[in-house]
Amino acid sequence: MVYYQQLKCLRPMLLSILLLYIVLQKALAITPDGEALLSFKAAIVGSDGVLLHWNQEDPDPCGWKGVKCDAMKRVVFLSLPYHKLSGSISPDIGKLNHLRILALHNNNLYGILPPELGNCTELRAIYLQGNYLGGSIPAEYGDLSELESMDISSNSLSGSIPSSLGKLTKLSTFNVSTNFLVGPIPSDGVLIKFIENSFVGNLRLCGKQINVACNERGGPSTSQSPDSGRGQSMWG
Ligand SMILES: *[C@@H]1O[C@H](CO)[C@@H](O)[C@H](O)[C@H]1NC(C)=O
Ligand SMILES: *[C@@H]1O[C@H](CO)[C@@H](O)[C@H](O)[C@H]1NC(C)=O
Numbered sequence: 001m002v003y004y005q006q007l008k009c010l011r012p013m014l015l016s017i018l019l020l021y022i023v024l025q026k027a028l029a030i031t032p033d034g035e036a037l038l039s040f041k042a043a044i045v046g047s048d049g050v051l052l053h054w055n056q057e058d059p060d061p062c063g064w065k066g067v068k069c070d071a072m073k074r075v076v077f078l079s080l081p082y083h084k085l086s087g088s089i090s091p092d093i094g095k096l097n098h099l100r101i102l103a104l105h106n107n108n109l110y111g112i113l114p115p116e117l118g119n120c121t122e123l124r125a126i127y128l129q130g131n132y133l134g135g136s137i138p139a140e141y142g143d144l145s146e147l148e149s150m151d152i153s154s155n156s157l158s159g160s161i162p163s164s165l166g167k168l169t170k171l172s173t174f175n176v177s178t179n180f181l182v183g184p185i186p187s188d189g190v191l192i193k194f195i196e197n198s199f200v201g202n203l204r205l206c207g208k209q210i211n212v213a214c215n216e217r218g219g220p221s222t223s224q225s226p227d228s229g230r231g232q233s234m235w236g
Contacts, residue, residue: 028059030056030057030060031061031073033060033075034056034058034059038054043089045087050065050066050080051065053065061075062075066080066083070098075098076099076100077099078096078102080103080104081103081105081106083107085104085108086108087110089109089112089114089133094117094118096120098122100146101127102117102123102125102126102128104127105131105151108132110131110132110133111133111134112133112134112135113133113135113152113157118138118141118143119140120144121143121145126144127151129153130153130154131154132155133156133157134155135159136157136158136162137159137161137162137181138162141165141168142162142163143164148171149172149173150173151175152176152179153176153177153178154179156180157180158182159182161176163186166186171191174191176202177201178200179203181199181203182205183214183218184205184206185209185210191209194209195209196211204219206218
């Protein structure tokens with residue numbers, strides 16, 4: 001009974017401790033960009049150890065290896081090429097909406113290209129070449145209006161090249177070579193200015209850019225061996 005009385009008067013104190021704890025927790029928690037990068041880390045199942053010091057107790061991720069921030073401590077740069085990263089690219093990467101450079105080339109990444117990356121509309125460059133990424137190129141990437149460079153060559157991408165990419169008016173470097181892409185290369189928009197060496201080694205692409213005419217079914221008009229981008233040209 002006495003014990004119960006004591007407990008009762010302790011209650012307000014316990015409550016305020018709890019409240020204090022919640023407030024502190026909030027103040028000490030890592031920034032939302034840090035959260036997004038921790039999700040990125042969680043989807044990586046192997047590496048050379050480069051993510052070891054990405055510590056969730058840090059107030060922000062700005063000192064982490066491969067990460068750079070702007071003055072507002074927003075992540076603008078994620079660069080971890082050649083680090084034996086294996087695993088998939090977390091869709092939470094799309095929450096880094098101040099990201100300018102994404103360079104994860106020459107790793108062992110698999111899974112799909114996250115469509116959510118299309119939300120990172122500040123992106124200038126995407127370097128994802130030399131991985132095992134599959135699925136198709138998300139049409140959402142046509143929203144990346146600041147994009148200047150996109151190299152997704154040497155992966156396992158399939159499907160056709162979305163026509164939305166034609167909207168990327170600032171694009172000056174583009175490489176989708178050595179994938180399994182098929183169908184017509186969009187010719188209305190910026191993709192018309194790229195030539196054969198942006199498209200080499202795909203399954204069945206056609207279009208002016210590679211001098212392969214497309215037939216009515218949207219395929220190359222001559223049957224070709226799997227890796228010939230050049231084929232017997234019937235264009236012109
Ligand atoms: C990001 O993109 C995905 C798919 O592209 C979409 O479903 C989602 O709502 C977007 N998130 C934000 C915050 O815009
Ligand atoms: C695209 O990548 C392939 C190899 O993956 C390379 O041979 C080619 O020169 C590159 N093209 C451009 C335009 O950089």
